[in-house]
Amino acid sequence: MPEFRRIVQGGRLVGDEKIKSPEVVYENTLKYIEDAYTLLVKGKGIPSPESILSEFIYTLKTQGPEMVVLAHRPPSSAFMAIHSVSVSIIACCIGLLRKLSESSIAELGVAAFFHYCGIALESKDEAKFAQMKEKCIKGVEKLDLVSGMTPKIKKFVREHHERIGPELYPTEKTEGDMEPETRILIVADTYCSLILSSDTERCVHPHKALMHLLEKNKLPFDADILKTLIEIVGIYPVGTCVELNNGEIGRVVRPRFGFPMRPLIEVISGPTGISLSRTQTRDLFESPVIHIRRVVEEREKTQ
Known part of the structure; x- marks a missing residue:
């Protein structure tokens, strides 16, 4: 054994x-x-x-x-x-x-x-x-x-x-x-x-x-x-679509252990709502002034 x-x-x-x-x-x-x-x-x-x-x-x-x-x-x-x-x-x-x-x-x-x-x-x-x-x-x-x-x-x-x-x-x-x-x-x-x-x-x-x-x-x-x-x-697990306080919309792609409000975000669209031509990521742990404002529902993304 x-x-x-x-x-x-x-x-x-x-x-x-x-x-x-x-x-x-x-x-x-x-x-x-x-x-x-x-x-x-x-x-x-x-x-x-x-x-x-x-x-x-x-x-x-x-x-x-x-x-x-x-x-x-x-x-x-x-x-x-x-x-x-x-x-x-x-x-x-x-x-x-x-x-x-x-x-x-x-x-x-x-x-x-x-x-x-x-x-x-x-x-x-x-x-x-x-x-x-x-x-x-x-x-x-x-x-x-x-x-x-x-x-x-x-x-x-x-x-x-x-x-x-x-x-x-x-x-x-x-x-x-x-x-x-x-x-x-x-x-x-x-x-x-x-x-x-x-x-x-x-x-x-x-x-x-x-x-x-x-x-x-x-x-x-x-x-x-x-x-x-x-x-x-995290409070916002992998796959959650969120709006940041700078107006960007993104999707959580990776958590950070011990910092449930500071995941890695893949940015989908900029503050103006226009989709980005190139994939960008934003690590909220490295960007202390930026935070998640709210969860974006699926129906909002199609509007």
């Missing part, structure tokens, strides 16, 4: 020759999860995620904002794997900013890789939700097929399943005795469930998804973890 603690100590495993780009790490992780779920359905053994997790967490440490951008990619036919990668990115970034131990971040990463277990293996049309939920919880035992799986990681996934409702959002408070890794997993999964859907018409814009999570008494989340989520994705 591999020691997941060792995975993130020192950044990378000995023998890595070069730092891989976020896109390559994303695709490698996506391929591993997609193959793993295929094997899970067939009841076959799954290789340890050790090497994949190593490069994944190292890339989050060194290029976290770029990975968060990839977490907002529109879903495709490989929805289950894409959703799992996005949840893993958001969850592990939350863990890193909250200074969880290295072993906890690694275990959280594995739990996020496989948090769809049970849900993915059962059809929602076969029985009532309560019956399906019970099957999902029991389905967590299938994670023993993953090399290096531990009872603690399975506990995170099981606790996540125990609190989901018919819309896959939590129905009970996520504070108290629940493990912090589970609380992080629930927040990350709910955010990603809103912005990513196999039915593209059901996808919620990231800014609206964040506002949905922040509405008081809407969903029983851990408030401190929600604050950390904002530190990662």
